[in-house]
Amino acid sequence: MANGTIAFDTLTTSDSVNTGTEKSIDTSYLFNSIPKQWSNYAGSGTTFRDSFNTTSATDNGTGQFTITLTNNMSTDDNAYLYSNNGATAQEVQEFTTGGDRQFAQIRAQATGSYGVQPIGDGGTQQDGGLNCSTVLGDLA
Amino acid sequence: MTIKTPKFQGTHLWDRLCWAKENLEGKQSDYRIVWEDPDKPDECAKITVPDPNWMACALQGGILPPVEVYWLLAEDEAKPDFKKHTRGYLLHNTKPVEAMTEEQAIEYLIMKDIPQRVWRNYDKANKPRLVICKKDQLPSTREWRNAWKIDENVVNLEEVA
Numbered sequence: 001m002a003n004g005t006i007a008f009d010t011l012t013t014s015d016s017v018n019t020g021t022e023k024s025i026d027t028s029y030l031f032n033s034i035p036k037q038w039s040n041y042a043g044s045g046t047t048f049r050d051s052f053n054t055t056s057a058t059d060n061g062t063g064q065f066t067i068t069l070t071n072n073m074s075t076d077d078n079a080y081l082y083s084n085n086g087a088t089a090q091e092v093q094e095f096t097t098g099g100d101r102q103f104a105q106i107r108a109q110a111t112g113s114y115g116v117q118p119i120g121d122g123g124t125q126q127d128g129g130l131n132c133s134t135v136l137g138d139l140a
Numbered sequence: 141m142t143i144k145t146p147k148f149q150g151t152h153l154w155d156r157l158c159w160a161k162e163n164l165e166g167k168q169s170d171y172r173i174v175w176e177d178p179d180k181p182d183e184c185a186k187i188t189v190p191d192p193n194w195m196a197c198a199l200q201g202g203i204l205p206p207v208e209v210y211w212l213l214a215e216d217e218a219k220p221d222f223k224k225h226t227r228g229y230l231l232h233n234t235k236p237v238e239a240m241t242e243e244q245a246i247e248y249l250i251m252k253d254i255p256q257r258v259w260r261n262y263d264k265a266n267k268p269r270l271v272i273c274k275k276d277q278l279p280s281t282r283e284w285r286n287a288w289k290i291d292e293n294v295v296n297l298e299e300v301a
Contacts, residue, residue, distance in 0.1 A: 047189065048189070058186050059188075111217055
């Protein structure tokens with residue numbers, strides 16, 4: 001299949017034929033609101049499962065990681081989203097009220113990298129089996 | 141089947157990465173970069189791991205910008221009055237680098253993601269501060285992770301940290 005370019009400024013929903021109502025969205029709205037980088041990795045051993053716009057992860061010690069971007073962001077004033085699981089491995093876990101709870105802090109934001117610091121129930125830094133991070137903002 | 145990289149010079153780097161995500165299979169590298177920051181001698185050794193999708197781009201060629209582009213952006217960002225990048229076009233308009241071997245990609249990664257004070261003259265320091273090794277040369281558990289240091293006697297890379 002040959003590579004080509006389709007240029008358009010708006011997307012129109014397919015059900016407009018049925019509803020008789022034109023609904024469209026400027027594609028720049030879509031581009032501005034999608035994640036510009038994301039990654040899913042294991043903290044212990046820092047192995048990527050999948051990612052986009054990511055160059056590397058650095059294990060700086062227990063519960064301290066740095067993620068670097070291939071296409072820098074325009075500024076360091078981005079929205080950083082993070083979710084994780086304190087279990088030692090990625091596994092589908094049932095809902096519980098007990099262990100493996102973590103939260104994380106974003107550290108050392110720059111246009112080409114950011115740090116992540118997962119913290120467990122006891123307030124100490126922990127590696128996590130499942131670390132997912134996302135950056136929203138404008139690309140350089 | 142080998143897929144040919146489109147002529148990407150002038151194409152936004154983001155679009156190139158979208159193309160790579162669709163067309164290239166990620167490459168999990170066994171290489172790890174173990175390093176210590178000479179400005180923070182009390183900190184433990186750090187371990188940098190290449191991203192598989194990025195490695196696929198490096199091996200494919202014609203996608204990633206020269207590493208010098210990242211240095212220029214870093215210089216801009218280090219200025220006290222930095223607000224936002226105004227030379228992002230360097231990422232998109234500079235001629236992309238050709239296909240690299242995995243070892244060359246690791247060298248590129250060192251120069252992109254590790255501070256220059258670590259890798260410049262790394263071999264002239266009075267103790268090792270940068271080692272490229274294989275994943276299985278690292279300790280198999282993370283016990284005492286925050287005390288890991290590069291073995292000062294590392295010669296044959298059998299045991300790195």
